[in-house]
Amino acid sequence: MSLKNGTNNSKSTGQIIVVTSGKGGVGKTTTTASIGAALALKGKRVLVADADIGLRNLDVILGLENRIVFNLVDVAKKVCKPQQALIKSKKSNNLFLLPASQTDEKDVVDEAEVKAALDQFRREFNFILVDSPAGIEQGFKNACAAADKALVVTTPEIPAIRDADRVIGLLTARSVEPLLLINRLDQNMVRRGDMLSVEDVQDILGIELIGVIERDENVIVSANCGEPVVYNPKSKAGMAFNRIAGRLCGESIPIPDLGADSIWGKIGRLWA
Amino acid sequence: MFNGLRNFFSNKAASKSIARSRLHFVLVQDRTGLTNEEMASFKSEMCSVIEKYFVIDKQGFDIEYKRETEMTTLVINSPIVVRRQEGQKHSAGSKHKHKQNQNNKAQTEESSDPQPVVAG
Ligand SMILES: Nc1ncnc2c1ncn2[C@@H]1O[C@H](COP(=O)(O)OP(=O)(O)OP(=O)(O)O)[C@@H](O)[C@H]1O
Ligand SMILES: [Mg+2]
Numbered sequence: 092m093s094l095k096n097g098t099n100n101s102k103s104t105g106q107i108i109v110v111t112s113g114k115g116g117v118g119k120t121t122t123t124a125s126i127g128a129a130l131a132l133k134g135k136r137v138l139v140a141d142a143d144i145g146l147r148n149l150d151v152i153l154g155l156e157n158r159i160v161f162n163l164v165d166v167a168k169k170v171c172k173p174q175q176a177l178i179k180s181k182k183s184n185n186l187f188l189l190p191a192s193q194t195d196e197k198d199v200v201d202e203a204e205v206k207a208a209l210d211q212f213r214r215e216f217n218f219i220l221v222d223s224p225a226g227i228e229q230g231f232k233n234a235c236a237a238a239d240k241a242l243v244v245t246t247p248e249i250p251a252i253r254d255a256d257r258v259i260g261l262l263t264a265r266s267v268e269p270l271l272l273i274n275r276l277d278q279n280m281v282r283r284g285d286m287l288s289v290e291d292v293q294d295i296l297g298i299e300l301i302g303v304i305e306r307d308e309n310v311i312v313s314a315n316c317g318e319p320v321v322y323n324p325k326s327k328a329g330m331a332f333n334r335i336a337g338r339l340c341g342e343s344i345p346i347p348d349l350g351a352d353s354i355w356g357k358i359g360r361l362w363a
Numbered sequence: 364m365f366n367g368l369r370n371f372f373s374n375k376a377a378s379k380s381i382a383r384s385r386l387h388f389v390l391v392q393d394r395t396g397l398t399n400e401e402m403a404s405f406k407s408e409m410c411s412v413i414e415k416y417f418v419i420d421k422q423g424f425d426i427e428y429k430r431e432t433e434m435t436t437l438v439i440n441s442p443i444v445v446r447r448q449e450g451q452k453h454s455a456g457s458k459h460k461h462k463q464n465q466n467n468k469a470q471t472e473e474s475s476d477p478q479p480v481v482a483g
Binding site for chain 2 (some may be wrong): 256260268281287295296298307
């Protein structure tokens, strides 16, 4: 099988995508779990890796918290075989989790160790999604170490966009291609001119947009149940994550127009 | 809609416009790594350099630090009133004001952390 967007390692096939944001709490873990599950639904072999060492959460979002034996740090330190640390999802035979360690400090591993640990999974998986911790320190650097691409998650708010801008600069310097994912958009607020629109955010950050997720209660319901929101085919967030997965597979799926600037928003913009 | 009307009649700009201009301000600082004062003196020095060769409209002079997909550009927007005639010193433009908008683009490579920009 040959995949688009090959990696720097010629023997490998899978691509590594880090999900990062700078600011905390904007939806990195939700995004990693949802897009991972969506890609698996499309028949891809997917590994989701939790690089938030010391504050792991991807396991609970996927409902796999009671099956953890080994973790990313164990793989990086060669305490176990790579395969031994993987946990298969209950819902899909194509989706696997590599959990983070909950007891270690973020800097017990370095970039080279994490890169080596993740690179060895490229042969077996089409996609490896890495959930990054918030911030731009060692944990972030480790999460990016092996990445070919990055999903930069932001909400349409000043602090999140500012931090995303910072992260985009750092990613570009590392030759990791950044793609923009806007989360928790509220169409009504955009229409009445009280929230930055997709257009605004894209214009400010100046990188390619991969998709937009609306604020959706189903995200919280799914998190409560430990089942990614993409398994709820009627939820807006679930559908949007599925579309992003399609785009990552190279399908050309248009991004729906979510509360484009109203006339009032435009007038407001003229006045600013 | 109602909120739109309310904002319209109360003459209150929609809050997203405030967000936009505040973001613009912080991002220029973040991206260039220059303080307010440094930015101001960079602007006025750039202005004087251009004024050595052109008569410009200082009101319209603006510096933007913009990221596009391929590279980051420093856009120096300087409306030129007229090209300075030979021998002409600092007197204002001629009678025929040919207003041209000239974009002098200085391109900088994106580097790891925001760094002071070198205009090329
Ligand atoms: N589209 C959405 N609609 C509603 N709630 C959302 C949405 N996306 C995320 N949330 C909620 O926001 C909270 C933070 O999400 P999440 O844990 O994915 O963020 P994070 O970026 O991983 O945070 P951290 O930086 O702490 O790791 C969660 O409670 C999640 O359920
Ligand atoms: Mg998280």
